Amino acid sequence: xxxxxxxxxxxxxxxxxxxxxxxxxxxxxxxxxxxxxxxxxxxxxxxxxxxxxxxxxxxxxxxxxxxxxxxxxxxxxxxxxxxxxxxxxxxxxxxxxxxxxxxxxxxxxxxxxxxxxxxxxxxxxxxxxxxxxxxxxxxxxxxxxxxxxxxxxxxxxxxxxxxxxxxxxxxxxxxxxxxxxxxxxxxxxxxxxxxxxxxxxxxxxxxxxxxxxxxxxxxxxxxxxxxxxxxxxxxxxxxxxxxxxxxxxxxxxxxxxxxxxxxxxxxxxxxxxxxx
Amino acid sequence: xxxxxxxxxxxxxxxxxxxxxxxxxxxxxxxxxxxxxxxxxxxxxxxxxxxxxxxxxxxxxxxxxxxxxxxxxxxxxxxxxxxxxxxxxxxxxxxxxxxxxxxxxxxxxxxxxxxxxxxxxxxxxxxxxxxxxxxxxxxxxxxxxxxxxxxxxxxxxxxxxxxxxxxxxxxxxxxxxxxxxxxxxxxxxxxxxxxxxxxxxxxxxxxxxxxxxxxxxxxxxxxxxxxxxxxxxxxxxxxxxxxxxxxxxxxxxxxxxxxxxxxxxxxxxxxxxxxxxxxxxxxxxxxxxxxxxxxxxxxxxxxxxxxxxxxxxxxxxxxxxxxxxxxxxxxxxxxxxxxxxxxxxxxxxxxxxxxxxxxxxxxxxxxxxxxxxxxxxxxxxxxxxxxxxxxxxxxxxxxxxxxxxxxxxxxx
Numbered sequence: 001x002x003x004x005x006x007x008x009x010x011x012x013x014x015x016x017x018x019x020x021x022x023x024x025x026x027x028x029x030x031x032x033x034x035x036x037x038x039x040x041x042x043x044x045x046x047x048x049x050x051x052x053x054x055x056x057x058x059x060x061x062x063x064x065x066x067x068x069x070x071x072x073x074x075x076x077x078x079x080x081x082x083x084x085x086x087x088x089x090x091x092x093x094x095x096x097x098x099x100x101x102x103x104x105x106x107x108x109x110x111x112x113x114x115x116x117x118x119x120x121x122x123x124x125x126x127x128x129x130x131x132x133x134x135x136x137x138x139x140x141x142x143x144x145x146x147x148x149x150x151x152x153x154x155x156x157x158x159x160x161x162x163x164x165x166x167x168x169x170x171x172x173x174x175x176x177x178x179x180x181x182x183x184x185x186x187x188x189x190x191x192x193x194x195x196x197x198x199x200x201x202x203x204x205x206x207x208x209x210x211x212x213x214x215x216x217x218x219x220x221x222x223x224x225x226x227x228x229x230x231x232x233x234x235x236x237x238x239x240x241x242x243x244x245x246x247x248x249x250x251x252x253x254x255x256x257x258x259x260x261x262x263x264x265x266x267x268x269x270x271x272x273x274x275x276x
Numbered sequence: 277x278x279x280x281x282x283x284x285x286x287x288x289x290x291x292x293x294x295x296x297x298x299x300x301x302x303x304x305x306x307x308x309x310x311x312x313x314x315x316x317x318x319x320x321x322x323x324x325x326x327x328x329x330x331x332x333x334x335x336x337x338x339x340x341x342x343x344x345x346x347x348x349x350x351x352x353x354x355x356x357x358x359x360x361x362x363x364x365x366x367x368x369x370x371x372x373x374x375x376x377x378x379x380x381x382x383x384x385x386x387x388x389x390x391x392x393x394x395x396x397x398x399x400x401x402x403x404x405x406x407x408x409x410x411x412x413x414x415x416x417x418x419x420x421x422x423x424x425x426x427x428x429x430x431x432x433x434x435x436x437x438x439x440x441x442x443x444x445x446x447x448x449x450x451x452x453x454x455x456x457x458x459x460x461x462x463x464x465x466x467x468x469x470x471x472x473x474x475x476x477x478x479x480x481x482x483x484x485x486x487x488x489x490x491x492x493x494x495x496x497x498x499x500x501x502x503x504x505x506x507x508x509x510x511x512x513x514x515x516x517x518x519x520x521x522x523x524x525x526x527x528x529x530x531x532x533x534x535x536x537x538x539x540x541x542x543x544x545x546x547x548x549x550x551x552x553x554x555x556x557x558x559x560x561x562x563x564x565x566x567x568x569x570x571x572x573x574x575x576x577x578x579x580x581x582x583x584x585x586x587x588x589x590x591x592x593x594x595x596x597x598x599x600x601x602x603x604x605x606x607x608x609x610x611x612x613x614x615x616x617x618x619x620x621x622x623x624x625x626x627x628x629x630x631x632x633x634x635x636x637x638x639x640x641x642x643x644x645x646x647x648x649x650x651x652x653x654x655x656x657x658x659x660x661x662x663x664x665x666x667x668x669x670x671x672x673x674x675x676x677x678x679x680x681x682x683x684x685x686x687x688x
Contacts, residue, residue, distance in 0.1 A: 070311030098612025100641040109325045170301035198507025200615035232619045250513040261505040
């Protein structure tokens, strides 16, 4: 059944995307070579959607990786068992909140906050920065719980060896435990990226509508997922070029996240059994 | 004199360095902790933001004064009197239209009451203020309202009321409710679970109990793990292509004689959701089955049970709590998921309850999305109210899962 679903995804996305690439106006050169995306009037450059996706994901990772890692280090190395059992559920609640709620939070809390700090002129009402930051908060629990698993899997003997040499707790964590858990943390990072790339509702609500080729995080720009959500939410006629183009985007998303997930699994399997 | 002590490094420079190292260690410990504290702060900010939006002052104007229709205060009237007011003041066309939607006699008193306010008095919300402003800047808010809207009444209200839970959608934020959305969500999740649970458990049993450890089964396993990581919107596209379009005769119900719909029905959404949660259910069920100790299986085999009997009588009953916990988590995932529903084509405005798998639908997260993206602040307020409902639903589901896990957790 799961094989069937995968095949169905690949087949359907492939078929509709093929219709898109097969139509006379569209070439791969245009798809990857130009920077305007307006399928309705014959502009098919995917880049504005890709750059905004990358930019929001990058912001999200910049927020969540240091925070998530630090939180994981605290939970696994410093916190007493009691503090840990009190603090972990809070992160789990954060992980269980639906993304549409994060979208509300981004638009009605983070955006006004950013506009207060940087001024109304620099920060647009819809902007990638607030979507990215909130996305970072969303994937923080994921990164911290995966990293914590990796950190606790490091055998005790390594820590005790370091303590015996007179290392402080911080030196032990950073110079001994962290490098030993690096593969697991790498896997967490990649899963986090893949989650950020595929995230839809936050960017659909807070990042703005309309593809925009820009690297300024305070400007509005639509990501790949946000574009799919907006276009398919309206009345869409089947077999139009718009409809088919959505499948081309979805296919790209699917492939990107698939590769990221596979890489992450490979890392975990490749480095897991080093201490056993 | 202890000879061993001479081997330790000593002296002023060493002490200074040691102190610096300890200082660095405690600074970093503080930093690590503050990262965690920041995460908690974010959660509190989020909840605060929702609560802040749910309650607060609201300024609204009556286009017509209630005294134009009745000498007595409106909320003291009973159902029949309200009905009379409606009958005598609405045009007969408008009255008949309402009557066709749902006969007037069957409507509840509160329903009629909101009709009177909506149609006759024509309440018009001017501005809303969040809770903190309403409490701490109460005077300023009053002054601002009095200056900007001299005719308006200022009232402190909670946007989350019992009325909000049971009234259907409305184009006016004051009367809008989440009834249709909740019903739509329940229908959808029900279909998704009916579809995904049997298949998911079947697949997990096969993989855990029957499958050999060969190449193909390894691929299947990797595949399932990957499917769990596919972005939900891609599932939405899949649902759009397969359930909404390719299987339209089935999902629109035209095979069963339902004529007035297209493929964008609850059934399509439920099946899409089912496909989405399937990998989750399989993985959780596999873990649960893995946790059943081998001694149980071997004892059953030892008394001559067939493989089927072992699975059915021993493995599944012991794995059931774990499987149920996994399913509850899958349900809470399905309730919160928005993106695939947008793609599959949830309707944004529906005031009639869904009455079967072939009706059009809306769902709680869709309503939140819809209301959040509106420009008027009163819609943001009801979005906050709807988020309240959604979070309460999810938290109680998760609490149920945890309780179930603790209650049935067995140690072998």
